[in-house]
Amino acid sequence: MEKNTALAASSMTLKPQPTGLRLFFKRLVQQRMLVLMSVPFVVWLFIFKYVPVWGWTIAFQDYQPALPFKDQEWVGFHHFNALFSEDRFLIALRNTLAMSGINLVLGFVTAITLALLLNEVRKVAFKRVVQTVSYLPHFISWVVAAGIIQTTLAPDGIINELLKWFGVIDKGQEYLFLGKAEWFWGIFGASSVWKDVGWNTIVYLAAITSIDPAQYEAAEMDGAGRLRRMWYITLPGIRPVIIVLLIMNIGYLLESGFEPQYLLGNGMNVDYSENIDIFVLKYGLQQFNFPLATAAGMFKTVVSFVLLFSANHLAKRMGQDRLF
Amino acid sequence: MANSASAPKPRRLSRRDSSLGDKIFDICNYVLLTCLMIVTLYPFLNTLAVSLNAASDSIKGGIHLLPRDFSLENYKYVFRENTIFTATTISVLRTVIGTIVTVFASAMVAYTISRPEYVLRKFITIAFIITMYINGGLIPNYLLIRDLGLINNFWVYILPGIIGVFNLIIIRSFIEQLPESVIESARIDGAGDFRTFFNIVFPLCLPVLATVALFTAVYQWNSWFDVFLYNSSNVELSTLQYELQKILQNSNTTSSAESAFANSVNGSAIKVSPLSIRATMTIVAAVPMIIIYPFLQKYFVKGMTVGGVKG
Numbered sequence: 001m002e003k004n005t006a007l008a009a010s011s012m013t014l015k016p017q018p019t020g021l022r023l024f025f026k027r028l029v030q031q032r033m034l035v036l037m038s039v040p041f042v043v044w045l046f047i048f049k050y051v052p053v054w055g056w057t058i059a060f061q062d063y064q065p066a067l068p069f070k071d072q073e074w075v076g077f078h079h080f081n082a083l084f085s086e087d088r089f090l091i092a093l094r095n096t097l098a099m100s101g102i103n104l105v106l107g108f109v110t111a112i113t114l115a116l117l118l119n120e121v122r123k124v125a126f127k128r129v130v131q132t133v134s135y136l137p138h139f140i141s142w143v144v145a146a147g148i149i150q151t152t153l154a155p156d157g158i159i160n161e162l163l164k165w166f167g168v169i170d171k172g173q174e175y176l177f178l179g180k181a182e183w184f185w186g187i188f189g190a191s192s193v194w195k196d197v198g199w200n201t202i203v204y205l206a207a208i209t210s211i212d213p214a215q216y217e218a219a220e221m222d223g224a225g226r227l228r229r230m231w232y233i234t235l236p237g238i239r240p241v242i243i244v245l246l247i248m249n250i251g252y253l254l255e256s257g258f259e260p261q262y263l264l265g266n267g268m269n270v271d272y273s274e275n276i277d278i279f280v281l282k283y284g285l286q287q288f289n290f291p292l293a294t295a296a297g298m299f300k301t302v303v304s305f306v307l308l309f310s311a312n313h314l315a316k317r318m319g320q321d322r323l324f
Numbered sequence: 325m326a327n328s329a330s331a332p333k334p335r336r337l338s339r340r341d342s343s344l345g346d347k348i349f350d351i352c353n354y355v356l357l358t359c360l361m362i363v364t365l366y367p368f369l370n371t372l373a374v375s376l377n378a379a380s381d382s383i384k385g386g387i388h389l390l391p392r393d394f395s396l397e398n399y400k401y402v403f404r405e406n407t408i409f410t411a412t413t414i415s416v417l418r419t420v421i422g423t424i425v426t427v428f429a430s431a432m433v434a435y436t437i438s439r440p441e442y443v444l445r446k447f448i449t450i451a452f453i454i455t456m457y458i459n460g461g462l463i464p465n466y467l468l469i470r471d472l473g474l475i476n477n478f479w480v481y482i483l484p485g486i487i488g489v490f491n492l493i494i495i496r497s498f499i500e501q502l503p504e505s506v507i508e509s510a511r512i513d514g515a516g517d518f519r520t521f522f523n524i525v526f527p528l529c530l531p532v533l534a535t536v537a538l539f540t541a542v543y544q545w546n547s548w549f550d551v552f553l554y555n556s557s558n559v560e561l562s563t564l565q566y567e568l569q570k571i572l573q574n575s576n577t578t579s580s581a582e583s584a585f586a587n588s589v590n591g592s593a594i595k596v597s598p599l600s601i602r603a604t605m606t607i608v609a610a611v612p613m614i615i616i617y618p619f620l621q622k623y624f625v626k627g628m629t630v631g632g633v634k635g
Contacts, residue, residue: 225345
């Protein structure tokens with residue numbers, strides 16, 4: 001074992017070894033335990049994560065499930081052309097962008113606001129209770145959440161009851177919230193905030209703890225009130241974290257989620273709830289149009305990849321080495 | 325979080341903090357946060373109240389925070405149903421097996437890629453990280469699962485998700501923070517890599533592994549889409565979340581028909597109604613994770629911070 005580390009050290013200092021490949025295999029044999037512990041999972045990784053990427057070839061074929069790969073007919077970008085002249089896909093693309101945009105803005109504003117408010121709470125016990133409660137919806141599934149949201153928004157649900165109580169609507173005029181297509185984006189945004197706002201504060205609260213308390217004292221001497229200290233010290237203090245997370249999230253612009261839209265979607269709001277992921281599911285596994293669905297999925301992954309890569313690059317240029 | 329609690333202390337001493345504006349701010353803040361708690365908790369408490377209320381009474385509506393006609397009949401009914409009993413078993417099995425496999429495998433691979441002398445370290449790290457950016461998507465994944473013969477198979481819940489890149493990275497960062505002397509001393513005692521990992525590193529990693537275990541358990545317990553996609557034709561492999569999803573999907577499309585059905589039955593004779601079953605199933609599906617997470621809060625807050633800031 002000691003020989004092992006000594007060898008590693010020597011190869012680091014004397015880089016040009018005469019027989020690189022032989023040395024590599026020699027060390028591989030020496031480290032066979034590490035190899036045994038990790039390589040099975042590399043094999044797993046290739047099967048479950050890389051092999052499906054090979055499946056993208058379907059998007060360029062006139063795919064016949066019964067035929068072997070070599071007999072498939074290649075059709076070039078035919079399915080991509082079909083995809084972009086398909087109205088349902090363009091609607092799905094619009095919905096995807098709209099919902100992830102709403103989620104991005106709403107998610108950031110609410111999480112940062114909540115983190116700032118929590119930071120101003122002086123009773124530690126109260127703060128801890130609020131935090132624990134606010135994490136709760138993150139730990140339930142979207143199935144449970146969708147059930148709860150449907151109950152809340154039902155004609156006899158609490159929202160309609162409150163509206164009646166405040167005199168906004170009369171009895172018999174109850175809204176069918178999930179039946180109003182153009183309200184879906186708003187309902188989706190509100191549901192996502194409800195589910196994850198507490199969870200999203202974790203990173204900001206951690207960043208706030210690293211702000212130097214002396215800054216607050218100095219601001220206080222200068223006569224700055226609570227709101228001003230929040231605005232001029234806390235917020236700038238967590239700005240680097242906000243920027244990095246914002247950039248990262250732009251990379252996920254085509255990932256608007258699948259479960260909330262699928263579970264809250266229905267025939268009445270489909271024009272506003274169907275996003276790319278649901279489009280892929282519908283065309284692929286319900287209508288068995290594998291090539292078109294694969295093309296849609298591939299489009300999503302490739303655009304996301306480009307976005308993420310540029311986002312990472314941008315974040316690195318801004319001096320943040322959070323990224324991989 | 326401990327730091328944030330100590331940070332406001334010096335402020336408490338100043339005169340300014342007792343000013344009127346300050347008090348108004350505090351009151352608004354407490355009111356706002358209390359509202360947030362109510363909005364978060366009300367739907368759960370309402371669902372809980374409906375599940376603990378006699379079904380014949382729930383139909384009349386108007387139940388808010390407390391059951392009006394307390395009864396455990398809904399729970400008895402739900403657990404007497406064979407499908408739901410099987411589904412609960414499968415949910416528990418996939419959560420337990422999935423969590424053990426993921427925690428162990430992730431920790432083991434994380435250990436290997438934390439060893440600076442390991443020749444494949446860089447290759448393996450990059451191979452895993454690439455998969456964060458590129459995935460085959462729904463259809464190719466479906467075809468792969470089909471070709472592997474994992475349709476209508478329990479292991480489709482476990483195998484595709486053994487190691488998540490995020491988990492791998494947070495465990496690796498944790499191991500890299502451990503003092504190298506601990507590992508060196510194990511080596512000097514003649515322990516091989518597996519023994520070093522299993523006897524020394526693994527126990528030291530328990531705080532971060534608690535986070536990974538929680539994330540995995542939540543993921544496994546809450547999954548329904550893989551059941552829908554791969555195992556929906558085999559009731560024996562259904563899970564609680566998927567059974568609930570089916571109930572929701574039905575009541576979504578036939579809600580008016582269902583309530584008509586419920587009303588047509590003589591109110592006092594019926595023991596269960598779709599409304600009550602739905603509420604009961606929701607509670608059963610949600611409660612295990614709700615009970616677990618507060619105990620692990622300390623760990624996952626730390627894990628999220630390491631993962632979020634350091635990547």
